[in-house]
Amino acid sequence: MIAMFLGALDQTIIAAALPTIAHELGDFNSISWVASLYLLATTAVTPLYGKISDIHGRRVTMLAAIIIFVLGSVACALAPTMLALILARGLQGLGGGGLISLSQTIIADIVAPKERGKYQIFFASVYLLASLMGPMLGGFLTEHLHWSLIFWINLPIGLVAWLMTTNTLKLLPAHHRPHKLDIPGAILIVLATVTLMLALDEGGSKADWLSPTILGMLAGSAILWIAFVLRIRSAAEPLIPIEILANPVVASATTAALFSMGTYVATTIFMPVYFETARNMSAADSGLALIPFMVGTVVGATMAGQTMGRITHYKRLPLGGTLIAAVAALCIAFFQNRMTLVELEALFTIIAIGLGTVLPTTTVAIQNAVQPHQLGTATGAMNFFRQLGSALLVAVFGTILLNAGQIAPTTTSEAGDRFFVMFLATAIGFGISFVALLFMEEKPLRSSAKHAAEAIIVD
Numbered sequence: 308m309i310a311m312f313l314g315a316l317d318q319t320i321i322a323a324a325l326p327t328i329a330h331e332l333g334d335f336n337s338i339s340w341v342a343s344l345y346l347l348a349t350t351a352v353t354p355l356y357g358k359i360s361d362i363h364g365r366r367v368t369m370l371a372a373i374i375i376f377v378l379g380s381v382a383c384a385l386a387p388t389m390l391a392l393i394l395a396r397g398l399q400g401l402g403g404g405g406l407i408s409l410s411q412t413i414i415a416d417i418v419a420p421k422e423r424g425k426y427q428i429f430f431a432s433v434y435l436l437a438s439l440m441g442p443m444l445g446g447f448l449t450e451h452l453h454w455s456l457i458f459w460i461n462l463p464i465g466l467v468a469w470l471m472t473t474n475t476l477k478l479l480p481a482h483h484r485p486h487k488l489d490i491p492g493a494i495l496i497v498l499a500t501v502t503l504m505l506a507l508d509e510g511g512s513k514a515d516w517l518s519p520t521i522l523g524m525l526a527g528s529a530i531l532w533i534a535f536v537l538r539i540r541s542a543a544e545p546l547i548p549i550e551i552l553a554n555p556v557v558a559s560a561t562t563a564a565l566f567s568m569g570t571y572v573a574t575t576i577f578m579p580v581y582f583e584t585a586r587n588m589s590a591a592d593s594g595l596a597l598i599p600f601m602v603g604t605v606v607g608a609t610m611a612g613q614t615m616g617r618i619t620h621y622k623r624l625p626l627g628g629t630l631i632a633a634v635a636a637l638c639i640a641f642f643q644n645r646m647t648l649v650e651l652e653a654l655f656t657i658i659a660i661g662l663g664t665v666l667p668t669t670t671v672a673i674q675n676a677v678q679p680h681q682l683g684t685a686t687g688a689m690n691f692f693r694q695l696g697s698a699l700l701v702a703v704f705g706t707i708l709l710n711a712g713q714i715a716p717t718t719t720s721e722a723g724d725r726f727f728v729m730f731l732a733t734a735i736g737f738g739i740s741f742v743a744l745l746f747m748e749e750k751p752l753r754s755s756a757k758h759a760a761e762a763i764i765v766d
Contacts, residue, residue, distance in 0.1 A: 309464065309468045310369060310410050310468045311406055311407050311433050312464070313403075313406055313464050314376070315433060315437035316440070316441050316444075317403060318403075320441040320445035320457045321341065321342060321345075321445060321457065324448075324454045327450075328392070329389070333389075340396075341389075341392060342396075344394075344396050344397045345396045345399060345400040346698065347500070347504050348397045348398075348401050349401075349694065350404070350500055350504065350695055351501055352401055353404045353405075353687050353694060354496060354684070354687045354688050354691045355497075355687070356372060356404060356405035356408055358687065360409055360412060360687075361682070365412060365413050365476060365479055366472060366477060366479060368405060369413070369472050370473060371402075372402045372403075372404070372406050372409060373406070373465055373469050373472065375401050375405075376402025376403050376461070376465065377461060377462060378402070379395055379397075379400070379403075380459070381458070382394075383395040383455075384455040384459050407690060408686055411430065412686045413479065414426045415674040416479050416682065419752075426612070431608035431666065432605055444457070444460075445457050489539075489545050491538055491542070492539060492542060492547075493546050495531055495535040496535050496546060496547075498531050499531035499532045500691075503524075503528040503695075503699075506521050507698055507699060507701075507702035509521060539552075547684060547688050548681065551677060551681060552688070555747075557676060557688075557689070559743050559744070559747035560670075560673045560676075561669070561692050561693070562739070562740075563625070563665055563669050563743035563747065564670070564692075564693050565695075565696035566700075566736045567665040567666070567737065567740040568665075568693045568696065568697055569693070569699065569701075570732075570733055571658075571662045572700070573700040573701045573703070573704040573733075573736075574658075574704070574733050575597065577704055578597060578600070578655075581726050581729075584725075596648075596652065599655060600655045603657070604662055606663060607659065607660040607662060607663020608664070610624060611624050611625060611663065611666075612667045615752065619751075621668060622672070622744055622747060622749055625669075626741060626745065627664075628661035628662070628664035629662075629664075629737045629741040630737075630741050632657065632658045635657045637731070638654055639730045639733075640727050640733075643727075669747075670689065671752070672747065675750055700736065704732060708725065
């Protein structure tokens with residue numbers, strides 16, 4: 308939880324400090340790269356950490372991720388220029404990519420799938436704490452002390468994570484096997500991911516979507532993805548084994564998590580814009596208006612985590628959650644201008660609760676469907692595609708709002724109309740997640756983590 312908090316906090320604490328950082332370092336044009344490169348690096352290396360931990364063990368891999376992240380934090384705090392800060396954020400992201408996925412994998416090593424859903428509640432709580440604490444802490448440190456403290460604060464947290472990791476994780480059961488890391492596959496997936504996310508970051512904001520630059524990056528990413536697929540089909544030990552990707556439970560659960568989490572992230576990012584333009588709320592009030600949305604996620608995760616080990620048909624709760632979330636989003640799309648703020652917040656909370664039921668269920672279902680020595684690879688792949696889907700849907704939602712907002716609204720009602728398509732897209736995202744869950748097989752949850760390998764092989 309401490310390691311996960313370290314990675315999650317840095318995704319939000321930077322937001323409030325960016326204008327001050329840009330002013331002090333004298334470069335406003337490159338400000339978006341401070342956040343973007345961290346996301347690029349984190350997403351690209353997530354599957355690598357999963358595979359490496361399957362080969363060399365969780366403890367060593369987690370220690371390496373903490374060290375890289377802390378070194379990147381020091382480099383960020385000491386950065387004399389915007390370029391140096393951007394590069395340091397990339398280094399920090401290389402470590403951050405392992406903190407979150409490895410935390411989930413370590414829990415999978417020691418807790419039986421039947422009980423694992425309960426631990427997902429703690430992870431959801433960590434994300435909630437980071438989401439709520441990050442912007443407020445970043446703003447306070449930047450305004451009253453200095454922006455570099457948002458990076459220096461990672462040192463004591465990282466030290467605690469290191470001390471707990473280096474001692475406690477020696478007790479982990481050894482599921483790893485002697486393997487070789489697929490270097491060509493790793494290079495291809497990193498290049499394909501970086502190229503795609505660069506196109507998503509630049510498209511619609513710094514360059515037209517149909518410009519040669521964006522089309523060239525999209526085409527290049529497509530070629531690299533095709534090359535990666537060919538590589539994992541032909542390599543003796545591919546980075547992501549084809550049997551994991553072909554596993555119907557992994558495919559369905561990953562798709563459900565991708566669209567649920569991606570839709571949630573995109574909606575969360577653009578909701579403050581809605582509150583400020585369509586509801587005439589201040590920036591501070593729009594931030595407070597997000598609290599029910601984030602609390603609802605923990606409520607949903609708690610419900611799913613507490614019930615997974617007690618019922619046979621554990622996917623019924625997320626099925627109902629995604630269906631209700633889709634209906635709530637449709638209600639907002641069609642009736643937002645007639646709703647009071649209280650009614651609107653109630654529907655946002657319902658959407659968040661629906662999402663919360665999906666994340667622990669899909670994570671445990673994936674880990675329950677693979678062999679223990681593949682836990683790191685499978686969990687890393689799920690987190691990778693979930694993050695990639697989030698970046699993709701954020702770009703899609705941004706394009707929707709950009710096209711809808713070409714004519715400046717003169718009333719709050721017209722501003723609300725801009726967001727009709729966005730809320731409609733939210734409903735579609737949850738609808739796709741519902742369909743994916745519908746087709747996901749409910750494999751009985753293992754009651755023992757120790758003998759999971761033998762049980763899966765027998766199956």
